[in-house]
Amino acid sequence: MNFDLSILGTASALPAMNRYPSAQVLDVRGRLFLIDCGEGAQMQMRRMSIPYARIDNICISHIHGDHLFGLFGLLSTMSMLGRTAHLNIFAPAAFSKVLKFYLSMFGEGSGFEIEHHVLAMKSPEKVWESKSVEMLAFPLDHRIETYGFIIREKMPAFNVHKEYISRYGLTLAEIAALKRGEDVVRPAGEDTGPSLANGFRHFSGTSEPLVIPNSEAAYIPYRPRSYAYCSDTAPFPELHEWVRGVTLLYHESTFPDALSDMAVKTHHSTARQAAECARDAGVSRLVIGHYSSRFSDTRIFLKEASSVFPDTILAAEGLKISVPLEKWPFSK
């Protein structure tokens, strides 16, 4: 039940010493999501022992080279390795030209289908789901059409406390309702009381219905984990609402605040703005990256962001961030 983010690249458009352009892999319970695919992504995956074959979904935020130029190499490698599994690519409409070119020049002999899911929403929309995981995409504010992503575990079915089942003699229908997260409501005059030790029950006989609140009778077995990816983007008012409460937020931080004029001009964010988004969204943890090549030392970004939002992590090539599964009973 792992939920691990692997950072393949942290550079912005221009190459910097020992940095790779944007690419990340989120491993949710063994299913891999590749999020952006800058040049060198496949080499970085190899270095981090991430198996290409387990990638079923690729998210391309926007059609700028530093988020994309590793894709042709990866697709070629998948083909040479004999992949047959269907591959989803979630990307803006402009990606269709990229895919068409790739397939026409380099797609010969490829044994797997690539499906381009065109992103074109104005607010968060579900674009993919499995039984236990789902992905949403939402627009960002960059120089060209750009999208962010939320990948999250679905809310698990509630478990019902055994003592409530026996105390109230819950029926299967009532248990199913509790598992769905609903309260149990028994109409007035029905069997509303808890079971007695002798096997008999109280009958209230009053005109009041009995309510068994879900919050008392049921509990979620674990807290669903969630990851949001926001790159590239300028800050905008809706963003912190859209990523509210995620466990892990990746927010680009191309410049420090001292270069906020550059950030405005290029539709990027500063480290402070990334941290403000994390704070306003009430996320558990922030990861920043996409550093301008002007800065060989990235500590300036950490210092600035963590002064606003202390739980900030500096993305770095090769870094793996594991989000542990919190099982009930929760510590807080």
Added chain:
Amino acid sequence: MNFDLSILGTASALPAMNRYPSAQVLDVRGRLFLIDCGEGAQMQMRRMSIPYARIDNICISHIHGDHLFGLFGLLSTMSMLGRTAHLNIFAPAAFSKVLKFYLSMFGEGSGFEIEHHVLAMKSPEKVWESKSVEMLAFPLDHRIETYGFIIREKMPAFNVHKEYISRYGLTLAEIAALKRGEDVVRPAGEDTGPSLANGFRHFSGTSEPLVIPNSEAAYIPYRPRSYAYCSDTAPFPELHEWVRGVTLLYHESTFPDALSDMAVKTHHSTARQAAECARDAGVSRLVIGHYSSRFSDTRIFLKEASSVFPDTILAAEGLKISVPLEKWPFSK
């Protein structure tokens, strides 16, 4: 007057741990030739402190991804860095589609022109020259249309030994002939003898002309250096003639001899075949690379090649091979 080969990548098609796909930079007297441009080439150049701005000529041997997929990133970076200088790309005809796609999707705002020189020869032909350096291209034998390259210093003008000038009282025309590499021939009956100490000269008065051989009166100030790049290719009979006598030969060596059936099938060479080409061509030194990802330890290639051709170097990421300038008088 440097002549340095920098190895950016040694992998063949599939990525291997810590290997990059094919790319090399040849620095001839400060002018950089990028030869093939596999994914990650620009990061490797950055790591080796090779300035993008000094690349004026890019050679693409063939349109397979592992020789090409770093090009889009490099061209984008050149554009972002404000390049205005003309860029030559020498590549087969199929490259025109690649360039057209790149320019249509990512070329906006680029301030420099890219000229595609279409390679289509059947034997070595000069494709570029400056005052002192020239480049030839020639066909290789691979699964698709593929070309090799020779980059070499031109033969320098001969210097004339001062003692010959004074001894024979050489005229300006005679000196110019010697500098062009010609012999001086004085017809019978003319002033053919060496000067005497008293300023007079012998007159032979015979019917024999006097020949002053170029090989005695003149010398080349340095040995011109040359580099040949042969990747990807199966062995073929003309190749060693075409690269005869180069100072440094890069020849692909995808497989060891034990996998020669694989080499035949994929139109590649074995380490032994690379070494045989070097031996038959009488080159000074061989560099092998383009190793199959099956082999994490490349010593097997070196062992095999050097048993046939001892002056063999294993290409490795980050390796720089400097060819020293041999000035007259030559040691051998």
